[in-house]
Amino acid sequence: MGRSPCCEKAHTNxxxxxxxxxxxxxxxxxxxxxxxWRSLPKAAGLLRCGKSCxxxxxxxxxxxxxxxxxxxxxxxxxxxLRALLGNKWSLIAGQLPGRTDNxxxxxxxxxxxxxxxxxxxDPHTHRPISASAAAAASGLTTTASAGGIxxxxxxxxxxxxxxxxxxxxxxxxxxxxxxxxxxxxxHSSSGxxxxxxxxxDLNLDLDLDLSMSLPxxxxxxxxxxxxxxxxxxxxxxHQQSICMCYHLGVRNGEACTCNCKxxxxxxxxxxxxxxxxxxGQYI
DNA sequence: AAATGCCACAACCGCAAATGC
DNA sequence: CGCATTTGCGGTTGTGGCATT
Numbered sequence: 301m302g303r304s305p306c307c308e309k310a311h312t313n314x315x316x317x318x319x320x321x322x323x324x325x326x327x328x329x330x331x332x333x334x335x336x337w338r339s340l341p342k343a344a345g346l347l348r349c350g351k352s353c354x355x356x357x358x359x360x361x362x363x364x365x366x367x368x369x370x371x372x373x374x375x376x377x378x379x380x381l382r383a384l385l386g387n388k389w390s391l392i393a394g395q396l397p398g399r400t401d402n403x404x405x406x407x408x409x410x411x412x413x414x415x416x417x418x419x420x421x422d423p424h425t426h427r428p429i430s431a432s433a434a435a436a437a438s439g440l441t442t443t444a445s446a447g448g449i450x451x452x453x454x455x456x457x458x459x460x461x462x463x464x465x466x467x468x469x470x471x472x473x474x475x476x477x478x479x480x481x482x483x484x485x486x487h488s489s490s491g492x493x494x495x496x497x498x499x500x501d502l503n504l505d506l507d508l509d510l511s512m513s514l515p516x517x518x519x520x521x522x523x524x525x526x527x528x529x530x531x532x533x534x535x536x537x538h539q540q541s542i543c544m545c546y547h548l549g550v551r552n553g554e555a556c557t558c559n560c561k562x563x564x565x566x567x568x569x570x571x572x573x574x575x576x577x578x579x580g581q582y583i
Numbered sequence: 584a585a586a587t588g589c590c591a592c593a594a595c596c597g598c599a600a601a602t603g604c
Numbered sequence: 605c606g607c608a609t610t611t612g613c614g615g616t617t618g619t620g621g622c623a624t625t
Contacts, residue, residue, distance in 0.1 A: 314594080314595075315593095315594075315595090315618085315619085316593075316594080316619080316620090317593090317594090335611095336610090337610075337611070338609080338610060338611085349595095350610085350611090351595085351596090351611085351612090352594075352595075354611080354612085355593085355594065355595080356593090356594080358612095359593075359594085360593075360594095387614065387615085388613090388614090389613075389614065390612075390613060390614085401612095401613070401614080402592085402593080402594085402614095403592085405614075405615085406591070406592055406593085407591095407592095409591090410590070410591055410592080411591090585625105586624105586625085587623100587624085587625075588622105588623085588624075588625095589621105589622085589623080589624090590620105590621090590622080590623095591619105591620095591621090591622100592618105592619090592620090592621105593617105593618090593619085593620100594616105594617085594618080594619095595615105595616085595617075595618090596614105596615085596616080596617090597613105597614095597615090597616100598612105598613085598614090598615105599611105599612090599613085599614105600610105600611085600612080600613095601609100601610080601611075601612090602608100602609080602610070602611085603607105603608085603609075603610090604606105604607090604608085604609095
């Protein structure tokens with residue numbers, strides 16, 4: 301019963317990849333492109349499951365990956381994005397070209413958590429440790445503490461079922477979140493148990509680089525050529541049609557009322573999208 | 584020099600969304 | 605429309621390398 305295994309485990313290698321396996325995978329993808337991960341191992345002569353091949357390629361072998369240390373600017377961006385998005389590592393990685401979700405996730409767990417602790421910040425709540433400790437002492441869980449990211453908690457905040465959250469972004473850019481209540485969002489992955497607004501008014505001072513590519517449609521719908529996906533030219537071409545809907549979790553352009561399709565004028569930009577809240581998610 | 588502990592990173596697992604039929 | 609399959613994501617684990625004792 302249940303799901304069939306993704307591959308025939310008895311005949312697949314596990315653990316660290318060998319150079320030969322890497323070369324086989326690189327060679328196959330160079331010749332045939334990405335995709336069809338399920339059938340790729342057999343076609344490429346690899347004794348691996350498709351998921352393993354995909355992970356190896358995405359996290360390690362992709363030619364556009366940036367190796368090396370994170371800069372302080374990267375750190376700060378990750379901290380802000382993590383505060384904004386929660387553990388949406390793939391979305392965070394989308395803002396850091398050449399970095400993978402796995403890499404950022406690991407980096408967060410190993411470096412940035414400690415960095416925040418050294419600053420006296422709780423890495424989970426992004427609030428001063430003392431405040432978190434006080435909240436903990438008073439019996440509040442991190443999820444229940446309404447404040448979120450370093451702004452004062454507001455117990456008197458309204459509990460509207462569709463709380464609008466406006467994130468003000470420098471460079472004349474404003475990001476708006478309209479968060480549906482759990483009963484409104486049937487597509488939420490884990491249902492969500494948000495009771496009350498978590499971030500009624502937030503200014504993260506998030507300095508988004510508008511040159512980053514943020515396609516309105518999912519890559520799957522309109523996939524750009526892999527070779528140009530991360531090229532500076534590609535970024536430049538999309539500077540005038542930025543929409544964060546897809547990268548922030550809304551698929552198929554739903555709930556997107558931004559001007560990305562028509563090409564918004566320069567200057568003030570307003571992005572609107574639904575941000576599904578995960579169960580136990582806090583920002 | 585050997586033993587032990589810690590850390591960082593790669594890889595795996597399970598689940599949910601997306602897609603195809 | 606419903607089911608099966610594929611893909612992608614996030615949490616967790618395993619392991620190799622380095623530091624310390």
